[in-house]
Amino acid sequence: MTYRNRLKMYFKKPHNIILTLLFVILLYLTIVPMITIIIDTFTVHQSELMRIKGSKVGSFTLYHWSKVLFSSLSAKMFYQPLLNTIVVALGTCFVAILIGGTVAWLITRTDMKYKTIISTLFIFPYIMPSWTLAMAWLNFFKNPLVGGAPGLFTVLTNIETPNWFAYGQFPIIMVLGLHYAPFAYILIGGILRNMDANLEEAALLMKASRARIMRKITIPIVLPALLSTFLLVFSSAMSAFAVPAFLGTPVRYQVLTTQMFRTLNGLNPGYGYIMALVMIIIGVLILAMNQKIIGKRKAFTTITGKSSNISLIKLRKGKVFISLFVLISTLLICIVPLISFAVESFIVEPGNYSLSNFSSVFWIGSGSPEIANGEPGILRNPSILLGLINSVKLAVVVSLVAGTVGILAGYAISKSRGTKLSSIVNNLAFFPYLMPSMAFGAIYLSMFAVRRGFIPPMYGTFALLVLVGSVKYLPFASRASIGAMHQLSGEIEEAATIQGIPWIKRMIKIIVPIQKASFISGYLLPFISCMRELSLFILLVTPATRILTTMLFQYNEKGWSQYANAINLLIVFFVVGSNVIVNRVTGASIDKGIGGN
Amino acid sequence: MPEIRLENITKRFGKSVAVDNLTMTINDGEFISLLGPSGCGKTTTLRMIAGLETPTEGEIFIDDVCVFSSKTGIDISPDKRNVGFLFQNYALWPHMTVYKNISFGLENMKWNKKKIEERVVELVKMLKIEEYLDRYPSELSGGQQQRVAIARTLSTGPKILFMDEPLSNLDAKLRMEMRTELKRLHLETSSTFVYVTHDQLEAMTLSTKICLLKEGLLQQYQPPLSVYRDPSNFFVADFVGSPNINIIEMIGNVVNVDEVKLVNPSLSLLFTPTSKVVSISENQQLLLGIRPEDIVIDESGEFEAEVYSTLPSGMETIVKIKINDIILTSVVFGDVDFEIGKKVKISFPKNKYLLFDKESELQLSNGKLS
Numbered sequence: 027m028t029y030r031n032r033l034k035m036y037f038k039k040p041h042n043i044i045l046t047l048l049f050v051i052l053l054y055l056t057i058v059p060m061i062t063i064i065i066d067t068f069t070v071h072q073s074e075l076m077r078i079k080g081s082k083v084g085s086f087t088l089y090h091w092s093k094v095l096f097s098s099l100s101a102k103m104f105y106q107p108l109l110n111t112i113v114v115a116l117g118t119c120f121v122a123i124l125i126g127g128t129v130a131w132l133i134t135r136t137d138m139k140y141k142t143i144i145s146t147l148f149i150f151p152y153i154m155p156s157w158t159l160a161m162a163w164l165n166f167f168k169n170p171l172v173g174g175a176p177g178l179f180t181v182l183t184n185i186e187t188p189n190w191f192a193y194g195q196f197p198i199i200m201v202l203g204l205h206y207a208p209f210a211y212i213l214i215g216g217i218l219r220n221m222d223a224n225l226e227e228a229a230l231l232m233k234a235s236r237a238r239i240m241r242k243i244t245i246p247i248v249l250p251a252l253l254s255t256f257l258l259v260f261s262s263a264m265s266a267f268a269v270p271a272f273l274g275t276p277v278r279y280q281v282l283t284t285q286m287f288r289t290l291n292g293l294n295p296g297y298g299y300i301m302a303l304v305m306i307i308i309g310v311l312i313l314a315m316n317q318k319i320i321g322k323r324k325a326f327t328t329i330t331g332k333s334s335n336i337s338l339i340k341l342r343k344g345k346v347f348i349s350l351f352v353l354i355s356t357l358l359i360c361i362v363p364l365i366s367f368a369v370e371s372f373i374v375e376p377g378n379y380s381l382s383n384f385s386s387v388f389w390i391g392s393g394s395p396e397i398a399n400g401e402p403g404i405l406r407n408p409s410i411l412l413g414l415i416n417s418v419k420l421a422v423v424v425s426l427v428a429g430t431v432g433i434l435a436g437y438a439i440s441k442s443r444g445t446k447l448s449s450i451v452n453n454l455a456f457f458p459y460l461m462p463s464m465a466f467g468a469i470y471l472s473m474f475a476v477r478r479g480f481i482p483p484m485y486g487t488f489a490l491l492v493l494v495g496s497v498k499y500l501p502f503a504s505r506a507s508i509g510a511m512h513q514l515s516g517e518i519e520e521a522a523t524i525q526g527i528p529w530i531k532r533m534i535k536i537i538v539p540i541q542k543a544s545f546i547s548g549y550l551l552p553f554i555s556c557m558r559e560l561s562l563f564i565l566l567v568t569p570a571t572r573i574l575t576t577m578l579f580q581y582n583e584k585g586w587s588q589y590a591n592a593i594n595l596l597i598v599f600f601v602v603g604s605n606v607i608v609n610r611v612t613g614a615s616i617d618k619g620i621g622g623n
Numbered sequence: 624m625p626e627i628r629l630e631n632i633t634k635r636f637g638k639s640v641a642v643d644n645l646t647m648t649i650n651d652g653e654f655i656s657l658l659g660p661s662g663c664g665k666t667t668t669l670r671m672i673a674g675l676e677t678p679t680e681g682e683i684f685i686d687d688v689c690v691f692s693s694k695t696g697i698d699i700s701p702d703k704r705n706v707g708f709l710f711q712n713y714a715l716w717p718h719m720t721v722y723k724n725i726s727f728g729l730e731n732m733k734w735n736k737k738k739i740e741e742r743v744v745e746l747v748k749m750l751k752i753e754e755y756l757d758r759y760p761s762e763l764s765g766g767q768q769q770r771v772a773i774a775r776t777l778s779t780g781p782k783i784l785f786m787d788e789p790l791s792n793l794d795a796k797l798r799m800e801m802r803t804e805l806k807r808l809h810l811e812t813s814s815t816f817v818y819v820t821h822d823q824l825e826a827m828t829l830s831t832k833i834c835l836l837k838e839g840l841l842q843q844y845q846p847p848l849s850v851y852r853d854p855s856n857f858f859v860a861d862f863v864g865s866p867n868i869n870i871i872e873m874i875g876n877v878v879n880v881d882e883v884k885l886v887n888p889s890l891s892l893l894f895t896p897t898s899k900v901v902s903i904s905e906n907q908q909l910l911l912g913i914r915p916e917d918i919v920i921d922e923s924g925e926f927e928a929e930v931y932s933t934l935p936s937g938m939e940t941i942v943k944i945k946i947n948d949i950i951l952t953s954v955v956f957g958d959v960d961f962e963i964g965k966k967v968k969i970s971f972p973k974n975k976y977l978l979f980d981k982e983s984e985l986q987l988s989n990g991k992l993s
Contacts, residue, residue, distance in 0.1 A: 224714035227675050232728030232779060233702040242727070246718045 040529040041441035044434050045451055052454040055497050059469040060306070066299040066472045067091065073293045090296030103285065103297065108304070111264055111281040114198050118263035119256050121203025126210025127252070132352060134218040137338040139349035150360040152208035153605055154598050155558035155575070157268035159201045161582075161594055162363030164272065165370050167192045175375075178366065194279040198270050204359055205269070206259045213258070217251040236339070250319050257316045261309050265462030267561035272582065283464050283561065290468055290565055299472060302465035309460035364598060371592035389592060404592045410577065414596070417573040420488070421556040424495035429549035431496070432503020436548075437537070439504070440511035452508070459501035463562040470494045471565050486568040498562055499552035506551070510544035511537075550608050557601045625686040625705075625782045625815055626651050627672060632681035634667050634839075641667045642678075643839035654809050654816040656826035659836035660862070665819045666787055668836070672817065673708050673785050674701035685783070707781035707814075711788040713772035715760040721747075721771050722756045728779040746774040749811075766797045777812065786818045790825065802829060823863045827851065835859055852975055853898070857984035860912050860977060866941055868912045869951045872981065875909040877901070883978065883990075885911060889947030890926075896988035897974055903987070910984075912977035913992075915941070918953035920961075924968030930961045944969060 036042050070078050070087050078089050094104045132138045133145055151159060168177040169187045180186055190196055225247065229239045245252075267283040274284060282301050290298035341348055372384045389403045404410045435455050442448040458466060470493070474484040484490040514537065522532045538545060560575040567576045574597055582590040627649040634642040642664040649655050657665035670676040672683060674690065677698060683691040685706075690699040715724055722743060729739045747753045750770040760768055769789065776784060789805075790798045806829055809816050820826050826833050827847045835842040835850065843855040854860035860868050873885040875894075883894040883901055894901075894911070903909070920928075920942065931943040931950055940955045944967065953969070961967065971992040978987040 222712065222714060224710040224712060225716055227701070228708065228710060228714045228775075229716075229727065230675075230701050231673065231706065231708045232775075233731045234727070235731075238731065243716055247716070249718075 039441075041438040044438035045442055045447055048431075048435055048438065048451050049447060049454070052451065052457075052497075055493075056454055056457045059473045062473045063299050063303055063306075063469050067296060067303060069296070071295045074296060077293075087296075090294075090300055094297050094300045104301070107280040107282050107285040107301075110195070110279065111283075114195065114202065114266075114270065114281055115260045115263040117195075117199035118202040118206060118266075119259045121199060122206040122210045122259050122263075123214075123252065123255060125203065126207040126212075126255075127214045129207070129352065130211045130215035130218055132348065134215055135339055136341050137345065138341060138352065139345065140353045144352055144356050147356045147360050148211055149208045150602070151205050152212075153554065153602055154363075155268070155560070155594070155601070156202070156205045156266060157272050157560070157578075158363055158367075158594060158598060159204055159359070160197070160269045160272040161591065162366050163197050163201055164192075164587075165363075165366040165591070167197070178369075189277060193273055193277040195274075197273045198279070198281075201269050201273065202263050202266055206262060209262070210255050210259060213251060213255045214248065217248050221247060253319050254316050257312045257319075261312045261460060261462075264308065265305060265464065265561070267464050267564070268579070271579070283462065286464055286468065287561075287564065290471070295472075298468060302462070302468045305462040305465045306460070309462060313456075313460045364595065367591040367595045367598075371588050371595060373588065404589060404596070409572075410574075410593065413572050413574045413577045413593075416488070416571060417557060417575070417597075418600070420491055420495060420573060421553045423492050424499060424556045425549045425553035427492065427496040428499040428552040429503045429545070432500055432505075432548050432552075433507045433538070433545055435500070435504040436507020436509075436511050437533070440508055441516075452504075455504040456501045458498045461498070463498065463559065464565065466498055467494060467562050467565040485566070486571065488571050490566055491563055491571060491573075494562060494566060495552070495556050495559070499555055502551035502555065503548035506544050506548035507541075510541035514540060546608065550605070554601050554605060557604070558597060626684075627783065627815070627817070628684040628687075629668075629672070630682040630684075632668070632671060632678050632683065634664070634671060634676065635679045640839050642671070642836075645681075645836075645839075645841055647834060647841065647844055649815060649817060652813055652815055654806075654829060654831045655818065656830035656833045657817065657819045657836060658823060658826040658833050658862075659821065659842075661821055662838075663836040664839040665821075665836050669785050669787055669817060669819050673706050674699065674704050675708075705781055705783070707776040707779065707784045709772055709776045709784065709786040709789045711791060713760075713768045713789075713792075715768055715772055715775070717760055720757050720759055721752065721763070724760070724771055725775050725778050728775065732779060742778060743774075746778060750774045765793055766801070769793060769797075769801060773808070777808075781814065783815045783817070784812075786816065788819055788821070791820075791822070798825075805829060824865060827863065833863075835862065853989065854912075854977065854986055856986055857910060857912070857979045860979070860986070864914060866915050866952045866954065868914050868977075869918075871911045871913070871949060871951075873909050873911050875903055875907050875978075876905060877903060883909075885909065887949075889949045892971070893993050894976065894978055894990050895993065896978070896990040898989040899987065901978065901987045903980075908981040909987070910979040910981050912979060913951065913971065914975065915952045915954040917971065917973040917975060918944075918951060919970050919972055920944070920953060920955060920967050921970070922968060924970035926969050928967050928969050930963050930965045930967060932963060933961050935960045 037046075067090055068086055068088065070083055070085050070089075072083050074089075075083065078087055094100060129144070129148055133141050138144075164177065166177045166179045167187045168175070169180060169189065169192045170176050171186070171189055171192075177187070177192075221244075226239055226243055229243045234242065265283060267287065270279070270281045270284050271287070274280065280288075282305055286298045286301040286305075288298075289295065289301070371389065372386060374383050374385045386403070389405050402408075432455075435451065439448050439452050439455070461469070470490065471485065474481070474490055474493075477483050484493070518540070519532055519537060522536055527535075558575065560579055563573060564576055564579065567573060574593055578590050578593040578597070581587075581593065629645055629647050632642055632645045633640065645664075645668065657668055659665050667676060671678050671691075672685075678691060678693065680693045681691075682689060682693070685704055688699075689695070689697050690704055691697060716727070719727065725743045725746060726739050729742060734742070743756075744753075747756060750773055752767060752770045752774065755763060755767060755771070760771065763771065769792075772789070786805075790801050793801060802825065805816075805818075818826075818829060827850075830847060832845060833847050833850050834844045837858055843850055843859050845853075850859060851863050854863065857870070861870070871887065871890065873887045873890075873892075875883045875885050878884045878893070881896060881900065883896070883903065885892045885894055892911070926946055928944040928946045928951075931945045933943070934941040935958070937958055939957070940959055940961070942953050942955055942961055944951050944953060946969075974989070974991045976990055976992050978990060979985065980987055
């Protein structure tokens with residue numbers, strides 16, 4: 027066979043075409059930006075001309091690296107935020123795994139009551155934007171020490187919250203921990219559900235006590251999954267921006283992301299790119315560790331026999347108390363923040379909760395000069411309407427692009443399973459998952475701010491937001507699709523191929539309908555994530571392309587908390603609403619996409 | 624002396640009844656098989672006795688101690704019932720070595736290190752797995768895992784051993800070997816074994832008594848050969864035995880005081896009851912059961928038949944024969960084969976033929992055919 031014929035044969039198969047195309051495109055959209063960001067850390071930028079004496083824009087310099095790592099400023103600018111980031115990420119993991127793991131255990135292994143409602147509600151904090159709880163925390167616990175009005179808690183009890191409780195490290199860890207607890211719950215719950223209950227029963231019959239079974243059997247067996255959860259939560263918490271920005275800024279508590287935002291938006295983009303690079307490296311290291319652990323876990327898979335026979339542990343006397351406690355705390359975390367947003371958005375003078383102070387001006391007011399520079403209420407405000415339209419438009423387009431490309435990627439990757447190209451594309455498609463959102467935004471900022479070959483400068487265009495969103499959320503869709511395709515035996519498609527049915531028809535009429543639920547969650551996840559995304563877009567939006575989340579951030583920075591609360595309510599409403607609708611209509615759900623069962 | 628007694632045990636899952644009013648006694652030292660098609664409640668029964676499942680109603684006694692009672696609310700936890708349990712999938716702890724798997728139970732009983740080691744060595748010798756002590760379960764073959772699971776279950780010396788289809792994950796040859804060993808183990812440990820299986824051959828060959836269940840209802844509880852020769856109803860007769868029993872639909876009428884004249888378009892026979900008195904109404908619909916080995920093919924036979932197909936396996940040959948419109952299965956021992964389509968003569972010379980009422984499916988009697 028000649029080389030040419032071989033090539034011809036290769037490209038006769040649709041999945042090979044898809045794979046090759048994806049390889050080229052993903053290489054350009056993930057690896058090339060990595061290289062540009064590295065170059066950026068050694069280049070002089072426009073805004074840095076004044077500092078680096080005698081330099082020209084674009085010339086080589088070691089200034090950024092030496093300043094960030096080895097100067098008198100390093101400690102404050104880089105090392106302290108790095109340390110804070112690590113402390114916050116570790117603390118978040120601890121809180122998330124402790125809470126999520128406990129609830130997962132209670133739901134899968136005990137006879138606790140209200141399981142259905144708890145397991146539904148418990149996912150909520152993860153579906154809602156991460157800063158939701160942060161804003162609620164501020165609404166409740168903010169104190170006048172830092173300036174501004176006191177929170178609900180202080181008003182109701184007359185107890186002034188100390189700074190450490192209201193701002194900085196402690197609330198950031200608590201809020202992020204609660205936000206990622208559902209994530210830990212889904213992962214650990216999945217493992218517990220799949221774990222052969224016979225393993226625990228065997229120990230029970232061997233007269234091991236409950237505590238000993240937990241210590242010697244259950245925990246060691248779920249440990250790899252626990253570690254994997256730990257790493258994923260760690261990397262997510264590390265790249266969180268909104269929560270530290272909301273809760274840390276009042277007391278100047280900086281983490282890498284907030285520091286990156288300051289420097290990239292300010293006068294030292296070079297510093298920011300270095301921080302982005304550091305975060306990406308940590309992210310990649312975490313992936314490598316995770317892969318290694320999951321690889322090992324293979325040896326740990328247990329044949330699930332009759333796991334339907336799980337006998338639930340009786341909580342006996344504690345049953346009512348534990349059930350009610352979990353139910354009430356879940357309700358508190360899910361519902362109370364929403365109520366607080368609603369309340370805050372109707373209050374004219376912050377901190378004054380008397381009835382006369384309530385007003386609908388921030389919702390439907392036409393805008394008067396004495397309130398917030400004459401900004402009209404959010405339901406009549408053209409710029410908020412623009413933000414809402416942009417947000418929805420962006421989320422829809424991103425989910426369509428990411429979802430469709432994800433399906434094709436999953437199809438091509440699993441069809442050519444075992445080949446080198448397949449595993450490379452698989453990794454490339456997963457790569458964006460590890461990139462801290464803000465660093466990813468920074469990369470695209472650096473790469474597409476100028477003309478690249480035939481691609482014009484894209485900064486400030488809607489297309490750039492779509493591009494960055496689609497690439498960032500591709501992993502959600504491709505994971506869902508690969509999982510779905512693996513469950514589908516090849517013969518199902520081959521049976522149609524033999525009858526001469528063309529590829530497009532095979533996809534639309536056979537493969538997609540069979541795995542509908544998984545594919546839809548492949549669209550749903552990017553949609554929801556995009557609706558509530560802040561840090562990915564914040565460096566890239568301009569007034570014309572602003573979206574709800576960035577507006578919320580700006581309003582909050584300006585101190586117009588009523589608007590911020592109202593917008594947040596709007597976002598939560600949209601995200602939760604679309605999740606519920608899609609779930610009802612198609613049976614697809616968000617937890618399916620991230621490894622739950 | 625451990626004796627297990629179930630009294631009116633019922634287990635419901637939601638609306639479906641898994642076990643329906645089961646009463647039985649398992650005597651000390653017996654090897655009981657709970658046999659039945661899948662979903663008949665045999666595993667549930669086993670798990671209820673072990674305490675892994677809670678019955679909806681009824682009482683369970685082990686060694687005359689009440690371990691469960693729906694009336695008084697007694698529910699002794701599994702670890703206090705002094706039983707061993709061998710799971711279908713072995714349930715070996717994947718993160719422990721063979722040694723740790725076996726010693727875990729002994730550690731729970733606070734044995735000292737030296738005694739534990741002695742006991743583990745004794746067990747691995749008995750089950751011939753000495754060389755695998757430091758391996759993890761994932762590094763063992765199915766048969767080896769099975770042996771480790773048995774060693775682990777035996778380690779604490781339970782007087783009652785429950786086994787839930789322990790051989791179903793093994794290949795045919797290993798299964799044969801393990802059957803032999805389980806039977807020896809039963810003798811050596813002189814414990815009570817309760818064994819769940821859907822494989823009638825396993826139940827027949829291993830147990831001292833078979834408990835046959837169907838849809839949660841007890842069908843028969845007797846030694847294997849009684850179940851085989853004197854099945855209480857059509858279901859039992861059909862479930863036990865391979866190849867299956869031949870069933871012929873017949874119309875019956877009492878003749879000569881105690882004999883039954885059986886007629887159908889292809890065959891007419893006279894049935895002489897030997898175990899019970901048969902009283903039937905006129906032209907009652909009956910089922911005649913003939914075990915394959917009770918059909919004799921030779922020159923002296925009185926019925927004309929034709930060879931329909933043959934399945935020779937060396938030791939025996941299963942011959943399907945056709946009498947008019949009926950096809951019967953028979954077994955001829957030895958390495959013989961028949962030409963398909965050949966005319967042969969058959970007879971029914973034994974005295975173990977079975978008669979069932981078609982409607983109630985109950986067995987009416989054993990008997991002779993002429």
